[in-house]
Amino acid sequence: MTDVLTRPAATAEPGRIQRFVRSLRYGALLAPVGMLAMADAIAGEEETAARRLGMRPAGGARAFGYGLLTAVLGLASWFVMVLAVLAVVRGPFWGFVEHGPVEPGTWGGPTRAGAWAAHGLIAVPCLALFLAVLRAIAALQRLLVEGSRRWVLPATIVAAVGSLAFFWSWLQQL
Numbered sequence: 001m002t003d004v005l006t007r008p009a010a011t012a013e014p015g016r017i018q019r020f021v022r023s024l025r026y027g028a029l030l031a032p033v034g035m036l037a038m039a040d041a042i043a044g045e046e047e048t049a050a051r052r053l054g055m056r057p058a059g060g061a062r063a064f065g066y067g068l069l070t071a072v073l074g075l076a077s078w079f080v081m082v083l084a085v086l087a088v089v090r091g092p093f094w095g096f097v098e099h100g101p102v103e104p105g106t107w108g109g110p111t112r113a114g115a116w117a118a119h120g121l122i123a124v125p126c127l128a129l130f131l132a133v134l135r136a137i138a139a140l141q142r143l144l145v146e147g148s149r150r151w152v153l154p155a156t157i158v159a160a161v162g163s164l165a166f167f168w169s170w171l172q173q174l
Contacts, residue, residue, distance in 0.1 A: 020131075023138045028081065030141060031074025037067030055145035066145065069156050073141050076163035077134055079170075084130040091123020 014022070033052055040049035041064035049063035050056060053070060089097055095116040103110070140159060143152045 034071030
């Protein structure tokens with residue numbers, strides 16, 4: 001018990017918020033790291049590519065493939081971050097960004113207060129979901145480069161293809 005109380009703060013386990021912020025930062029850097037790893041693999045610098053990704057030394061094709069998956073997961077992270085920002089701006093702050101008339105059929109309409117409340121209440125769970133997805137993407141990529149579980153590579157490929165399909169369908173509805 002005394003050891004726990006006298007342990008220096010530097011060795012203390014990071015808090016939930018610190019781990020979450022670190023996970024967001026990790027997700028934001030996945031795309032450039034993946035692209036650099038692909039460039040390293042093409043240039044024949046497999047060790048540099050593997051070190052950049054945080055994995056054991058691998059062949060050129062494997063380093064390139066993992067770099068490609070990392071870059072796609074990074075782009076998916078960026079997209080989810082944009083959706084999270086949109087959820088905040090168009091959710092709880094809807095009344096500040098939307099100045100047009102509130103017509104019947106608007107979420108929460110026909111009053112401006114009802115529409116604002118509806119947008120805010122819908123955005124909060126969406127924001128929580130987006131933040132959980134960001135954390136999951138970072139965790140999946142970490143598991144991928146560790147290479148300790150067989151299911152991670154197929155799951156990462158499915159997540160990458162699914163995120164590209166989701167982004168494409170989102171672009172089509174614009």
